[in-house]
Amino acid sequence: MPVTLQVKSGDLAVKQHRERTARRVIDYFGGRLPPTRLLCFLDDNDSARIRGERGRYETIHDGTPLAHLPDYVSDCIYVDDGVSFYYPRVIDGLVLLYGTTCANEVGLSMTLAHELQHTIQRSSKRQLWAVNSLVNQLEKGVFDALKMTWADIPIEREARIVSKRATVHLFGEQRVTEYIEEKIREHVSDGDFADWRFIHTLTPSDSVDLVDGTRKLFHQLKDYRSELENALHRRRERDPEDFGDIDLDPFFTVPTNTLG
Numbered sequence: 193m194p195v196t197l198q199v200k201s202g203d204l205a206v207k208q209h210r211e212r213t214a215r216r217v218i219d220y221f222g223g224r225l226p227p228t229r230l231l232c233f234l235d236d237n238d239s240a241r242i243r244g245e246r247g248r249y250e251t252i253h254d255g256t257p258l259a260h261l262p263d264y265v266s267d268c269i270y271v272d273d274g275v276s277f278y279y280p281r282v283i284d285g286l287v288l289l290y291g292t293t294c295a296n297e298v299g300l301s302m303t304l305a306h307e308l309q310h311t312i313q314r315s316s317k318r319q320l321w322a323v324n325s326l327v328n329q330l331e332k333g334v335f336d337a338l339k340m341t342w343a344d345i346p347i348e349r350e351a352r353i354v355s356k357r358a359t360v361h362l363f364g365e366q367r368v369t370e371y372i373e374e375k376i377r378e379h380v381s382d383g384d385f386a387d388w389r390f391i392h393t394l395t396p397s398d399s400v401d402l403v404d405g406t407r408k409l410f411h412q413l414k415d416y417r418s419e420l421e422n423a424l425h426r427r428r429e430r431d432p433e434d435f436g437d438i439d440l441d442p443f444f445t446v447p448t449n450t451l452g
Contacts, residue, residue, distance in 0.1 A: 195230045195231075196229070196232070197211060197232050197234075199214070213300055214234060214304055217304045217362070220361065225308060225312065226311055226312065226315030228285055228311075229284040229285070230283070231287070232304065232308075235289060238292055240261055244380070246289070246303045247293055247306070247307050248288050248307065249286070249288075249310040249314075250285070250288075251431065251433070253431065254281060261288075265288065269281060269286065287307040289304060296371065298367060299371060302371075306351045306354070307351075309355065310347065313350070313351075320406055322434055322438050323406065323440065325347070326420050326423045327409065329426075330420070341386055341387070341390070342387055346400050346406050352394060353394050353396075353399065360396055372391055372392050376389055376392065406443065410440075417444060421440060424440060
């Protein structure tokens with residue numbers, strides 16, 4: 193099923209350029225993208241941005257709360273078909289890129305590729321995607337106590353590898369390196385600085401073993417099991433379709449080589 197692409201911009205030339213750039217990224221992934229109704233929305237402001245995000249991916253089900261999204265985004269998810277008494281949901285997943293992310297075509301491409309890789313993870317390795325996503329919700333104090341960064345979360349490491357590989361393919365290594373070095377120099381925050389320095393070290397041939405990486409991560413987080421269980425409880429309430437059957441016991445008690 194084709195990806196729905198929406199670009200918000202009051203400047204027609206900017207809108208068209210961002211559309212062309214995004215389509216190149218989407219075409220790069222081709223048939224690897226899941227056969228679901230995916231909306232890629234390129235915003236022109238940062239009103240929905242959380243915790244320094246460049247973009248985000250989330251699944252959309254009936255009843256999924258959308259209050260955190262601008263109306264112009266949620267209006268693309270539930271659409272008046274002129275027939276139904278209610279607005280039917282026409283989207284199963286959302287990739288949202290923020291305005292500052294879209295200002296540079298390399299940054300746009302890298303972030304879009306990153307989020308598209310998350311859609312592939314969710315489709316092909318849902319349990320691993322789900323439990324890794326819980327780690328993202330831990331308090332910053334946990335990350336600080338363990339000296340842990342985004343790079344220690346396997347699905348995030350893989351998404352960064354794939355996004356850099358895709359962007360190098362589209363723009364060449366020199367342009368991508370120049371962009372990353374520019375972001376390092378900006379040093380927006382210590383976390384952002386460290387993240388870009390990590391991305392700088394990645395090569396197109398790098399890879400991640402999601403199973404083994406998740407096993408090692410949960411061993412590292414064994415003292416924070418209650419925090420992860422609480423995060424799981426919250427996600428089950430919000431998203432029972434993706435998290436309702438998730439059990440953390442196997443990730444804490446046995447090797448995860450049979451999990452996917």
